[in-house]
Amino acid sequence: MAGDVIGVGMIGLGTVGSGVAELLRDQGDLYAQRTGKRIELRRVLVRDVEKAKASGLVDPAIVTDDQEQIISAKDIDVVIEVAGGVEPIDSLMQFALEHGKHVVTANKSLLAAKGPELFAVARDHGVSIAFEASCGGGIPCVTAMTTGLMANRIDALFGILNGTCNYILTEMTGSGKTYAQALAEAQEAGFAEADPALDVSGQDAAQKLAILASLAFGVRITGDDVHAIGVDGLDLEDITLGDEMGYDIKLLAIAERWPGSKWVNIGVQPCFIKKDELLAQVAGPYNALSVHGHAAGHTLYYGQGAGQLPTASAVVSDLLGIVSGSASAAFSNMRLTPDLTQPAHILDRRDTESAYYLRMQTLDVPGVMAEVTSILGDKGISLSQVLQHESKAGEVVSLVVTTHLTRLGDVEDAAEEIAGLEPIQGEPVIIRVIEMPA
Numbered sequence: 115m116a117g118d119v120i121g122v123g124m125i126g127l128g129t130v131g132s133g134v135a136e137l138l139r140d141q142g143d144l145y146a147q148r149t150g151k152r153i154e155l156r157r158v159l160v161r162d163v164e165k166a167k168a169s170g171l172v173d174p175a176i177v178t179d180d181q182e183q184i185i186s187a188k189d190i191d192v193v194i195e196v197a198g199g200v201e202p203i204d205s206l207m208q209f210a211l212e213h214g215k216h217v218v219t220a221n222k223s224l225l226a227a228k229g230p231e232l233f234a235v236a237r238d239h240g241v242s243i244a245f246e247a248s249c250g251g252g253i254p255c256v257t258a259m260t261t262g263l264m265a266n267r268i269d270a271l272f273g274i275l276n277g278t279c280n281y282i283l284t285e286m287t288g289s290g291k292t293y294a295q296a297l298a299e300a301q302e303a304g305f306a307e308a309d310p311a312l313d314v315s316g317q318d319a320a321q322k323l324a325i326l327a328s329l330a331f332g333v334r335i336t337g338d339d340v341h342a343i344g345v346d347g348l349d350l351e352d353i354t355l356g357d358e359m360g361y362d363i364k365l366l367a368i369a370e371r372w373p374g375s376k377w378v379n380i381g382v383q384p385c386f387i388k389k390d391e392l393l394a395q396v397a398g399p400y401n402a403l404s405v406h407g408h409a410a411g412h413t414l415y416y417g418q419g420a421g422q423l424p425t426a427s428a429v430v431s432d433l434l435g436i437v438s439g440s441a442s443a444a445f446s447n448m449r450l451t452p453d454l455t456q457p458a459h460i461l462d463r464r465d466t467e468s469a470y471y472l473r474m475q476t477l478d479v480p481g482v483m484a485e486v487t488s489i490l491g492d493k494g495i496s497l498s499q500v501l502q503h504e505s506k507a508g509e510v511v512s513l514v515v516t517t518h519l520t521r522l523g524d525v526e527d528a529a530e531e532i533a534g535l536e537p538i539q540g541e542p543v544i545i546r547v548i549e550m551p552a
């Protein structure tokens with residue numbers, strides 16, 4: 115990048131944007147020493163100009179609601195996008211790239227929906243897009259995938275990729291808070307998306323997984339390819355019963371190369387994992403990504419997955435990579451981004467195999483267990499544990515079974531049949547039980 119002073123325009127001055135402004139204000143000398151260039155924040159685009167001016171974080175004179183002052187201004191070399199959402203940001207990013215601006219973004223919604231198109235525009239105009247902050251907040255997991263593990267064929271990713279959900283699960287299990295209390299705290303702390311439904315529905319983790327799995331497997335995966343089940347439908351009783359059986363519950367984002375085939379299994383859902391697994395120790399807003407490479411074996415990346423300074427750390431590190439030229443060289447020379455790869459072959463989730471937990475609500479009457487096990491047996495589903503608490507005859511009671519490795523479609527079919535039995539109340543709950551690879 116030519117010149118000794120680099121002009122930066124930023125879109126957004128919320129949680130992440132404020133962190134970026136703080137780092138650029140306080141660490142200018144360090145960044146100049148590391149890159150040999152001075153970085154100047156020259157414009158900040160927001161919708162509510164008065165609010166941003168009153169923040170005291172940036173010179174009020176650089177705050178604007180005129181997008182042209184950033185996306186086409188001659189004195190802006192790099193645009194940092196920390197606004198969020200797909201529209202109108204998609205169009206703003208396209209204009210900025212077409213005007214020769216490099217882009218740093220934290221926006222996983224945008225990349226999971228429009229990544230291939232935007233990467234192609236950047237390539238056509240000789241500029242780059244850096245997006246470390248879009249996945250895992252302050253953890254450099256995109257860098258791990260695109261640089262550190264490049265010698266590997268990646269076989270599987272297991273991630274805790276949403277800080278809000280992990281915070282909610284931690285607080286519900288550890289501190290006995292309600293779901294609503296824990297979600298409100300995550301919003302207050304700035305972890306949650308502007309629309310927290312994206313977090314709790316599993317969509318946010320699905321978008322991040324689409325980005326990471328595209329890089330890991332060298333294929334094109336969009337957010338819509340990732341089946342997502344969130345924490346919003348979880349019942350506290352399952353968390354308690356799982357705990358009794360030796361499991362913690364985590365919202366896991368999982369992408370696996372199906373053994374011996376070109377197919378990829380990808381999805382986000384609450385899963386039970388054994389309490390002594392490393393991922394079970396990840397608490398609060400922390401994230402972790404467990405990567406299984408054919409040569410490196412298992413590596414694990416851990417850190418704050420959301421919040422002001424952790425996310426700003428990833429954004430500014432990307433900016434420094436662009437300023438120094440390293441990020442731009444990697445972007446243009448490596449064939450990694452999904453504008454250059456083919457669509458993935460996504461396995462039908464019903465054909466995937468795992469162990470499962472099934473909870474049924476049943477009237478405690480003679481013969482019900484025999485009927486349930488007979489349905490499971492007919493589908494070839496073998497059981498590993500059974501749990502039922504003492505109850506009085508005729509009461510409604512929770513009956514839990516866990517299975518050995520079995521096809522999801524068979525478990526779902528069995529659950530449907532079980533729901534039709536006379537003593538069973540409602541639909542059985544199905545939760546995946548994870549056996550982590552060695």
Ligand code: NDP
Pocket residue numbers: 125126127128129130131159160161162163165195196197198199202203220221222223247248251304305306307308419420421422425
């Ligand atoms: P906030 O809601 O806190 O801030 C958003 C900022 O963007 C506000 O200053 C808002 O301005 C501005 N903005 C929104 N839309 C527009 C627009 N169309 N034009 C101009 N300005 C706009 O969001 P966050 O800082 O939490 O998140 C920003 C991005 O970072 C999102 O993509 C998010 O997914 C991602 N991210 C967030 C993390 C976190 O921990 N919060 C972690 C990792 C990634 P105004 O107030 O005037 O409306």
Ligand code: HSE
Pocket residue numbers: 248250251275276277278279305306307313318419420421
């Ligand atoms: N809302 C996101 C989370 C922010 O809770 O993880 C980080 O991407």
